[in-house]
Amino acid sequence: MKTIKYSVILLLLIAAVLLPVFTDAYFISVAITILTFMTLSLSWDMMLRTGQLSFGTAGFFGLGGYTAVIISADLGVDPYTSIIIGGLVAGSIALVLGIAILKLREIYFAITTLALASVFSVIIRNLHKITGGPSGKIVYQTLFDYDSTKIYWLMLGIALGTIVISELFKRTRIHFAVDSIRADEVVAKSHGVDIFKYLIFVFVVTSMIQGVVGAAYAQQYGFVSPESTFSAHYLLLPISMALVGGIYSTIGPIVGAIILGLSSEYLKLMMPYGHLIIYGVIIVLVVLFIPRGVYGTIRDFISERKHR
Amino acid sequence: MDSILKVQNVTKHFGGLVAVNNVSLDIAKGEILGLIGPNGAGKTTLTNLISGIHWVNEGKIIFEDKDITLLPTHKRCRLGIARTFQIARPLKNMTVVENVMVGGLFGEKRTLRQARMEAEEICSRIGLEKLDTHFDKITVLDIKKIELARAMATNPRLIFLDEVMSGLNMDETRDMINTVRKLRDSGVTVCIIEHVMSVIRELTERVIVLDRGEIIAEGPYSEVSMQHNVISAYLGEDA
Numbered sequence: 001m002k003t004i005k006y007s008v009i010l011l012l013l014i015a016a017v018l019l020p021v022f023t024d025a026y027f028i029s030v031a032i033t034i035l036t037f038m039t040l041s042l043s044w045d046m047m048l049r050t051g052q053l054s055f056g057t058a059g060f061f062g063l064g065g066y067t068a069v070i071i072s073a074d075l076g077v078d079p080y081t082s083i084i085i086g087g088l089v090a091g092s093i094a095l096v097l098g099i100a101i102l103k104l105r106e107i108y109f110a111i112t113t114l115a116l117a118s119v120f121s122v123i124i125r126n127l128h129k130i131t132g133g134p135s136g137k138i139v140y141q142t143l144f145d146y147d148s149t150k151i152y153w154l155m156l157g158i159a160l161g162t163i164v165i166s167e168l169f170k171r172t173r174i175h176f177a178v179d180s181i182r183a184d185e186v187v188a189k190s191h192g193v194d195i196f197k198y199l200i201f202v203f204v205v206t207s208m209i210q211g212v213v214g215a216a217y218a219q220q221y222g223f224v225s226p227e228s229t230f231s232a233h234y235l236l237l238p239i240s241m242a243l244v245g246g247i248y249s250t251i252g253p254i255v256g257a258i259i260l261g262l263s264s265e266y267l268k269l270m271m272p273y274g275h276l277i278i279y280g281v282i283i284v285l286v287v288l289f290i291p292r293g294v295y296g297t298i299r300d301f302i303s304e305r306k307h308r
Numbered sequence: 309m310d311s312i313l314k315v316q317n318v319t320k321h322f323g324g325l326v327a328v329n330n331v332s333l334d335i336a337k338g339e340i341l342g343l344i345g346p347n348g349a350g351k352t353t354l355t356n357l358i359s360g361i362h363w364v365n366e367g368k369i370i371f372e373d374k375d376i377t378l379l380p381t382h383k384r385c386r387l388g389i390a391r392t393f394q395i396a397r398p399l400k401n402m403t404v405v406e407n408v409m410v411g412g413l414f415g416e417k418r419t420l421r422q423a424r425m426e427a428e429e430i431c432s433r434i435g436l437e438k439l440d441t442h443f444d445k446i447t448v449l450d451i452k453k454i455e456l457a458r459a460m461a462t463n464p465r466l467i468f469l470d471e472v473m474s475g476l477n478m479d480e481t482r483d484m485i486n487t488v489r490k491l492r493d494s495g496v497t498v499c500i501i502e503h504v505m506s507v508i509r510e511l512t513e514r515v516i517v518l519d520r521g522e523i524i525a526e527g528p529y530s531e532v533s534m535q536h537n538v539i540s541a542y543l544g545e546d547a
Contacts, residue, residue: 173413173420176402180410183399190359191462192385192414 016156020149028148030265035155036217038257039162041238041245043209045253046166048242050202051182052102053110057210058234059117060090064211065218065229066124066131072219073139074130080143083215090211091204098203102196121230136225143219151220158216162209166250169202178202244286246293255295312337312466312497313358313389318367320350320357327353329521330367335466340488340498342512342529344505346542349518351501352394355468359391360384372465385415388465392455392472394501398443404450405431405439408457415462423461430457434487449480456487466497473504485511505533517541 020028040057047054064086071077071085101112124131131137144150169175177198180188189195214234218224237260238253245256263282267275290297311334320328328350335341343351356362358369360381369377376384390411399407405427412423431439436453443451452472459467469488473481481504488511492498502508508515509529517525517532519541525532532538 176406176410176413179401180399183401184397186361187393187397187399187458188410188414189381190361190385190391191411191458192382192416193410194382194414 013160017153020152025148028152030261032148032152032155032220034257034261035152035159036213037237037241037261038254039155039159039213040210040234041241041253041257042159042162042166042250043206043213044238045242045247045249046169047202047206049169049178049182049248050199052199052203053106054113054203054206055110055235056094056113056117056207057238058230058232059113059120060094060207060210061214061217061234062117062124062224062230063093063120064090064214065224066137066214067211068215069137069139069218069222069224070130072141073137079139079141079219083212083219086215086218087208087212090214091208094204094207095200098200102199102203117230117235121226124230125226132225134226136223136228139219139222142222143216146220154216158209158212163250163254165205165209170250174198174202240283242293244283244293246296246299249295249299252293252295256293259294310337311335312372314368314370315354315358316368316370318354318357318364318369320353320362320365326521328357331518331521331523332367333516333523333526335497335499336514338492338495338497339514340492340500340512342508342515343499343501343518344503344508344515345518345524348520349541350521351518352470353521354518355391355470355499355501358384359389359468382414385462386417388463389468390415390459390462390464390466391468392459392470394470396451396455398446398451398454400443403440403442404436404446404454407443407454408436408461411458411461412463415464427457427461430460433490434460435483448475452476452484456484460491464496466499467491469498469500469502471501471503473502473507481507505529509533 019031023031040061044054044057067089068079068082068086072079072082077085097116101109101116104112125134127133143154169178177188177193180191180193181195181198185195214229218229241256241260242253243256244260245254246252260279260282264275264279267278271278286293292300313335315331315333318328318331319326331350331354343354345351353362357364360376360379364377367377368375371384371387371389374387376387379387399410402410405424408427408431409420409423412418412426413420418426428439431437434453434457436450436457438446438450443454446454452475456469456472473484476484485507488498488500500508500511512529514527515529515532516523517538524541525535525538
């Protein structure tokens with residue numbers, strides 16, 4: 001059973017790496033978008049596992065993007081290094097903010113993270129000299145000179161890295177800390193779990209991932225602006241993907257990103273106007289009828305049968 | 309008396325309600341102490357103050373000569389203070405053995421493998437089976453045992469058992485009494501909060517009686533249970 005599992009993973013991995021060889025430029029660009037949102041979705045889910053609903057995804061994505069473009073354009077940092085620095089800046093800001101806001105819970109935490117994302121965008125809009133203000137900022141030397149195959153491999157690498165981190169969170173003591181915090185904080189702390197430490201740690205790691213994705217995304221186009229970079233897209237799509245695929249797992253957000261990513265492209269071709277309506281209907285139907293998501297429902301079905 | 313825990317003049321109020329009023333007590337190393345009193349006497353609040361779920365308004369708590377009054381809950385656990393909850397609180401997103409592992413992983417900093425082995429060992433010692441089932445298919449007794457096993461896994465020096473016997477039938481109670489005895493014999497000091505008086509009579513060497521947040525009596529159960537003020541606290545002034 002284990003060998004089958006690892007062979008399947010290996011095959012999928014080879015297929016993912018070799019994908020650009022067999023497909024056209026259009027499909028590669030779709031795949032890049034899917035990988036981008038998949039990584040955001042997974043990072044959002046990793047925070048959700050602690051019981052904290054974060055709406056800050058788009059904010060840290062935007063921070064990473066702006067950091068990368070600014071240091072490349074003004075300080076001449078090369079694009080690859082700028083992606084790492086983008087992640088580090090997002091992570092450091094998450095650390096400082098997390099110390100302040102991770103005392104909050106539930107809806108209060110959620111609404112504060114949402115507000116913070118807007119605050120980032122307002123600040124950036126008003127720092128004309130550094131950020132270019134409302135019209136945004138351009139960097140002329142872009143990542144891999146628009147070579148979409150290389151960009152695909154970069155995004156795949158970031159996605160795989162995030163998958164590995166997510167699985168580490170699932171297989172180490174972090175899993176027990178995070179799940180006990182979500183279930184019952186009083187029980188967790190009475191049994192030695194340092195709740196605040198784990199919340200900060202997960203918040204910083206996931207924000208860093210969001211910063212890296214934002215930086216890599218901005219570097220592909222060499223452009224950031226307050227509207228496009230802090231768009232609610234980078235918050236709402238990842239959340240819908242995780243819900244459709246199944247929350248609290250690594251595979252769920254991956255499955256959700258592929259389903260919603262492919263169907264949105266297909267719907268766009270089918271009906272250029274109004275495809276978002278169908279898209280919305282899909283999400284509503286999934287939440288209503290299979291609240292555990294596609295992967296979650298299948299997993300629970302299999303384990304039910306096994307225990308019978 | 310060589311004491312493991314000293315509570316000194318502790319007061320806790322919630323708004324205008326004084327839940328614990330100027331309480332001082334010592335728990336001796338290695339004893340089984342009973343904490344009794346009518347509903348609302350402040351027994352659970354006192355446990356919450358000692359384990360750090362609530363902060364005291366006044367007074368000091370000293371554990372093994374260390375002032376822990378201002379220490380957060382998880383650090384008190386790591387020092388060796390464990391407790392169960394009156395209304396059992398299983399972690400519903402985990403299996404039986406995973407619940408117990410939480411205690412071992414964070415109360416005592418074991419590795420995953422060690423924590424699992426330790427958890428399995430504790431479960432078999434107290435007769436908890438079906439380790440890999442989720443809690444929703446488990447009996448009341450098993451949920452009570454999870455509470456106990458999870459607290460034991462933190463490797464405590466002092467354990468508070470908050471009504472672990474309530475809701476159990478006679479065989480199960482007997483089972484639980486033996487478990488508590490074995491626990492004490494392994495070197496853990498036990499403070500047991502209980503409404504089942506036969507259990508208190510059988511297990512404890514000493515009881516402390518709380519009423520309306522104050523200590524009204526202290527001593528062996530046989531003596532204390534005869535005192536007029538204790539009887540009237542339970543049954544009312546006319547009894």
